[in-house]
Amino acid sequence: MARKNRRRGQKPPRPPRLRNSGAQRVMNILEEPVRRSRKISLTPMIDVVFLLLIFFMLINTVGNTQVLRFATPAGERKSVEKDFTLSPVFIRSDNTIQIDGRSVAADALAAEMLKLKSRATEVTLLIVVEPGAKNQALIHVIEAARSSGLKNVAMKKLKDAQAILPSGSGGGGE
Amino acid sequence: MIDFGPERPRREYEWRMPLISVVFLMLAFFLITGKMQAAGPVGVDLPEGSLDETKPAEAVTVYVGADNFVYLFDQVVEAQFAPYMLRSYFMKEGHRSVQIKADKNADAETLIDLMDQMREIKIEEIIILTEHAK
Numbered sequence A: 001m002a003r004k005n006r007r008r009g010q011k012p013p014r015p016p017r018l019r020n021s022g023a024q025r026v027m028n029i030l031e032e033p034v035r036r037s038r039k040i041s042l043t044p045m046i047d048v049v050f051l052l053l054i055f056f057m058l059i060n061t062v063g064n065t066q067v068l069r070f071a072t073p074a075g076e077r078k079s080v081e082k083d084f085t086l087s088p089v090f091i092r093s094d095n096t097i098q099i100d101g102r103s104v105a106a107d108a109l110a111a112e113m114l115k116l117k118s119r120a121t122e123v124t125l126l127i128v129v130e131p132g133a134k135n136q137a138l139i140h141v142i143e144a145a146r147s148s149g150l151k152n153v154a155m156k157k158l159k160d161a162q163a164i165l166p167s168g169s170g171g172g173g174e
Numbered sequence B: 001m002i003d004f005g006p007e008r009p010r011r012e013y014e015w016r017m018p019l020i021s022v023v024f025l026m027l028a029f030f031l032i033t034g035k036m037q038a039a040g041p042v043g044v045d046l047p048e049g050s051l052d053e054t055k056p057a058e059a060v061t062v063y064v065g066a067d068n069f070v071y072l073f074d075q076v077v078e079a080q081f082a083p084y085m086l087r088s089y090f091m092k093e094g095h096r097s098v099q100i101k102a103d104k105n106a107d108a109e110t111l112i113d114l115m116d117q118m119r120e121i122k123i124e125e126i127i128i129l130t131e132h133a134k
Helices: A002-007 A022-031 A043-059 A106-119 A135-147 B014-033 B079-093 B108-120
Strands: A065-071 A085-091 A097-099 A102-104 A123-129 A152-157 B060-064 B069-072 B075-078 B097-102 B125-132
Touching: A043 B014, A065 A135, A085 A106, A085 A135, A097 A106, A097 A135, A102 A106, A106 A123, A106 A135, A123 A135, A123 B108, A135 A152, A135 B108, A135 B125, A152 B108, B060 B079, B060 B108, B069 B079, B075 B079, B079 B108, B097 B108, B108 B125
Parallel strands: A085 A123, A123 A152, B060 B097, B097 B125
Antiparallel strands: A065 B125, A085 A097, A097 A102, B060 B069, B069 B075
């Protein structure tokens, strides 16, 4: 047939075009210009930002921690000398703070300690803690001592302090 | 009176922009102000305080729970056995500064014992952590 057509000067017929064949589809894709979407979806970005926000909110500690620093007479087992002007402050089992046998509120402690400080040139504050007294009360006393400018502060448990307490200072518990 | 003309029609995504701006601002705020801190071995309710002194660069943290147990990294002991744990650790590591994170409901006696023990093992500085009073 093809020979016959060539002899007659006619072109051979084209093979049928396979429009839906795989190769054709690949060719179509390659030939098409790259389409860029004009709108960028913000939703995934918002999701990520929200996740980051929640992460940082949960993981971060709000900066409300404070510090109280103490220098210790490291290594020296220094007992409180009896010649010092000892001013005992008692923290009772029920967390009341007593100075000179009087209960003192936490906010009035600093003023009371200033009075103690004015009694002598070298005052050593002795914080005596009864069993059952809590840390919060101890911190109140330490802070009051610090803010009133008392430099020598000793802390003792009641049973350890009884030997050095001046008589009639209230060490027996009231 | 100034005539501004008809309001321009808003595009679909425009209502979201202020929200994204606020969220970004919040994110920046938390990134800047926040401080990363490793979670401690025990939840501690710090006592309230009013004084704040300069923080040390680095210090080992010892925790005292409300139950008076003493925590140092993954070790937990009763307060009376704390000296052995502290001695073995601090003598080996040679730290000179320790911070105590004690619960406000922990016994004051436990804290005093702990500070006495630290003095004995030549700790030169003790830092007690408190929380800003509300």
